[in-house]
Amino acid sequence: MNPARLVRRPWRLLAEASALLIAVVVAFPLYWMVLGAFKPAGEIESSEPRPWTLDPSLDSFRRVFEQNEFGRYFVNSLVVACTVVIASALIAFLAATAVTRFRFRFRTTLLIMFLVAQMVPVEALTIPLFFLMRDFGQLNTLGSLILPHIAFSLPFAIWMLRGFVKAVPEAIEEAAYIDGASRSRFLWQILFPLVFPGLVATSVFSFISAWNDFLFAKSFIISDTSQSTLPMALLVFYKPDEPDWGGVMAASTVMTIPVLIFFVLVQRRLVSGLGGAVKD
Amino acid sequence: MTPVTPNSSGVLERRRVRVDRGFSRSSPRPQGRSRRRNQKTPWLYLAPALVVLGGLLVYPVYQLGLISFFEYTQAQVSGGEPTTFQGFGNYSELFSDPQFWQVLLATVVFAAACVVSTLAVGCALAVLLTRVRAVPRLALMLAALGAWATPAITGSTVWLFLFDPDFGPVNRLLGLGDHSWTYGRFSAFFLVLLEVVWCSFPFVMVTVYAGIRSVPAEVLEAAALDGASQWRIWRSVLAPMLRPILVVVTIQSVIWDFKVFTQIYVMTNGGGIAGQNLVLNVYAYQKAFASSQYSLGSAIGVVMLLILLAVTLVYLRLLRRQGEEL
Numbered sequence A: 001m002n003p004a005r006l007v008r009r010p011w012r013l014l015a016e017a018s019a020l021l022i023a024v025v026v027a028f029p030l031y032w033m034v035l036g037a038f039k040p041a042g043e044i045e046s047s048e049p050r051p052w053t054l055d056p057s058l059d060s061f062r063r064v065f066e067q068n069e070f071g072r073y074f075v076n077s078l079v080v081a082c083t084v085v086i087a088s089a090l091i092a093f094l095a096a097t098a099v100t101r102f103r104f105r106f107r108t109t110l111l112i113m114f115l116v117a118q119m120v121p122v123e124a125l126t127i128p129l130f131f132l133m134r135d136f137g138q139l140n141t142l143g144s145l146i147l148p149h150i151a152f153s154l155p156f157a158i159w160m161l162r163g164f165v166k167a168v169p170e171a172i173e174e175a176a177y178i179d180g181a182s183r184s185r186f187l188w189q190i191l192f193p194l195v196f197p198g199l200v201a202t203s204v205f206s207f208i209s210a211w212n213d214f215l216f217a218k219s220f221i222i223s224d225t226s227q228s229t230l231p232m233a234l235l236v237f238y239k240p241d242e243p244d245w246g247g248v249m250a251a252s253t254v255m256t257i258p259v260l261i262f263f264v265l266v267q268r269r270l271v272s273g274l275g276g277a278v279k280d
Numbered sequence B: 001m002t003p004v005t006p007n008s009s010g011v012l013e014r015r016r017v018r019v020d021r022g023f024s025r026s027s028p029r030p031q032g033r034s035r036r037r038n039q040k041t042p043w044l045y046l047a048p049a050l051v052v053l054g055g056l057l058v059y060p061v062y063q064l065g066l067i068s069f070f071e072y073t074q075a076q077v078s079g080g081e082p083t084t085f086q087g088f089g090n091y092s093e094l095f096s097d098p099q100f101w102q103v104l105l106a107t108v109v110f111a112a113a114c115v116v117s118t119l120a121v122g123c124a125l126a127v128l129l130t131r132v133r134a135v136p137r138l139a140l141m142l143a144a145l146g147a148w149a150t151p152a153i154t155g156s157t158v159w160l161f162l163f164d165p166d167f168g169p170v171n172r173l174l175g176l177g178d179h180s181w182t183y184g185r186f187s188a189f190f191l192v193l194l195e196v197v198w199c200s201f202p203f204v205m206v207t208v209y210a211g212i213r214s215v216p217a218e219v220l221e222a223a224a225l226d227g228a229s230q231w232r233i234w235r236s237v238l239a240p241m242l243r244p245i246l247v248v249v250t251i252q253s254v255i256w257d258f259k260v261f262t263q264i265y266v267m268t269n270g271g272g273i274a275g276q277n278l279v280l281n282v283y284a285y286q287k288a289f290a291s292s293q294y295s296l297g298s299a300i301g302v303v304m305l306l307i308l309l310a311v312t313l314v315y316l317r318l319l320r321r322q323g324e325e326l
Helices: A009-038 A059-066 A070-101 A107-119 A122-135 A143-167 A170-178 A183-211 A215-220 A230-237 A245-279 B010-020 B032-037 B040-068 B089-095 B098-131 B134-149 B152-162 B169-174 B185-213 B217-225 B230-258 B262-267 B280-290 B294-321
Strands: none
Touching: A009 A059, A009 A245, A009 B098, A009 B134, A009 B152, A059 A070, A059 A230, A059 A245, A070 A107, A070 A143, A070 A183, A070 A230, A070 A245, A070 B040, A107 A143, A107 B040, A107 B294, A122 A143, A122 A215, A122 B040, A122 B280, A122 B294, A143 A183, A143 A215, A143 B040, A170 A183, A183 A245, A215 A230, A230 A245, A230 B152, A245 B134, A245 B152, A245 B185, B040 B294, B089 B098, B089 B294, B098 B134, B098 B185, B098 B230, B098 B280, B134 B185, B152 B185, B152 B262, B185 B230, B185 B262, B217 B230, B230 B294, B262 B280, B280 B294
8 A cells, every 4th residue: 555645745745854854863873883883092082072983993893802702702692592593483383383273272271371471571580590500500501591582582482473374274284185295294394484484573583582681691601701692792891980982882883783684684574574463 | 073075085084084183263173082182283393382481481480489488598599508488578578678669660650651652652653654655764664673673782882872971972962061861860761761762662663564554555545535634544543453463562562661671780880879770670680699689589570570460461351352362
């Protein structure tokens, strides 16, 4: 549909002008972050900040990467986020198929449980999880970050994928069985590709939650810093009383870029995916 | 059982029964032995999810409740002393602390302000998106996706830098000199609110926009031809059609904003001057990990859990009333 046609012209121009203005305002913090990362040392700590720089430098980035093991933190963060995305997508796909394609006892109970599970304040579970990880010898490992995040992104992922699995017509399934496909073959070769756009949309949420993790890294990675993730590296530069703003902006830029790339890649599917989930 | 189709061979018939093992909402439930057999498959599919959720969500929640009834401080954690059962002792200690009530109130007000602002901005911009041509729409969409993609911790530090009293551009722009935003209680909360709205309105905007796009054009055109104003179209046509989506984004926002941790922790340096900017989440963390009062921290966690549970029940009732089939 094109509601733009319904709007009279001066109004539309006004709407477009304000849309562009708002876009500039919304994007400004990101611009300021990248700009701050490239400003030379003297310029970033000036009391008359200019919205441009005449002599961009890589000093701040150099400081960030020379900080011990920054590359390692980056890889750790990436390992955590990717493992969480893949594992929770597969597990949620199976679970969503079970609750939409089958009728069985306790199905509704389970669905309500998945909904309630979304409400659990993850941060409040830091205390029992800390003891759990300690008892299983998982403190200071990436596993202590990966496992909880898989669990916490599952309920929302299952809930969101429901709509996508539901949307696949049953006729397709019947046809597959009549043509002699086995259950698992139907699941992985027919249903999985059809639901894939939905999996991409849900993976955005699990990726963000894992990449954003700050509390678990702070609480579970306590003595072995080689297992730390990016937020900890950023905090090295951010001392509340005397922050190294150049370093903070450079580290922030490095930390934001992978997510931006991921978003640009899945942008289309995300918008259509959310549309699919809400049409349900 | 499925009705026997006249031209079906025995083989096909057997396959037909297998098809029945699925879902098909229209077909009657298979009865008897076959029904018991197909009870297995869904549980097989659910097994990984149930194992992960059971071990890392259900069990920790149970543990959280348990810890909140016992005495857990550094002495018990390091195994030096046996723990003792406190009953509701931890809770009565918590409820008699005026700071707890202050933090609870601050959390509710702050979360409510975040939710209302996020929804207002998100919905308004979603409507704006439908009013403009491709270029401005793409620009706003990309900017919003950028804000959405920004990790909580980097967003927090960048906003602090923007509002920095010495080097930030915002104070220069507003001519505020070296006014410190994080010094006063309300201005610090306001600063965090701005950041939270900035990073959470895109979800609302994109979802509501997708919803508006799925409303048939004829309906809107008919309303416009009948002379309805833009506001009237929104109120009488779009809002009722979008209600399910609005319920979903509202609930999601409530959940997320009630649990804000990173922004408060980073932007107000662990809860503000003398704890003036504490919210329940950060409060529980400080109690547990800064002062080793694990049982008090757990009790705060249980209170949060109960509040969010109440929200969920309201949500479920709303869904039920809409007659949504689970």
